[in-house]
Amino acid sequence: MKAFQDYYPDNVAHCYGCGNLNAHGYRIKTYWEKDETVTRFRPEPFHTAIPGYVYGGLIASLIDCHGTGTAAAAMYRAEGRAMDSEPPFRFVTASLRVDYLKPTPLGGELEIRGRAKEVKGRKVIVEATVYAGGVATARGEIVAVQMPETFLGE
């Protein structure tokens, strides 16, 4: 099954968080599960904040890229279009908010579950929750806006 990020056009697939073509980055993969979007990611041992806990900046990054991916997927759905149809949707973040509910244990796989709360014009609002071992440890919301067509090389 292809992830949302597998449909990003090559010239905008270099993002450190979600670009297939960034060899140094996280290369997250996000999928639909019914009406929710899900990303699973295993942090490296050095992605630490306090020893034993996941770095908050990584959590913010995962929410961010999970959010832009979800925004694109939700826009395709809203328009009843397949994700490989033209023109491609690709979103950037206008704002990001993260509430750290409790320390996120480092060591296992994190699950980020999100949904598009609002799809309107060129803007999508995505909310997402980060789970470690099934426990919600952070909650975030991003406002994503469609990338200008000039970046997509059209």
Added chain:
Amino acid sequence: MKAFQDYYPDNVAHCYGCGNLNAHGYRIKTYWEKDETVTRFRPEPFHTAIPGYVYGGLIASLIDCHGTGTAAAAMYRAEGRAMDSEPPFRFVTASLRVDYLKPTPLGGELEIRGRAKEVKGRKVIVEATVYAGGVATARGEIVAVQMPETFLGE
């Protein structure tokens, strides 16, 4: 001149964003400049979002760790204490908000300037702005709370 982060106790100096002891991390350094706090950081070429622009997750991470550093420094100031006095102050992030004002060009040094907006009890609110070539490209706010003493090994 020692940076705020140089005063973090060793057992809480492993943070990917600001810990001296994290060989893989950003190891940011923050200093007072009058009533503002300043961090300067040069992203790597692979810290990209759209090619040519800085990854938003990195920007969020810089604001986050600049914020917790500023919170500690502001708390020492509020108490009229030197940063090497005991007990040490070390903060974690309760919430983070970032507004991306415009794309942040990749290639030069970023400057993050912040100030403590409120210091109250165990909580400090820090606002910060990210500049690229003197132009403000992102603005953030964090709510930082003092780390529980148990983490400081006291």
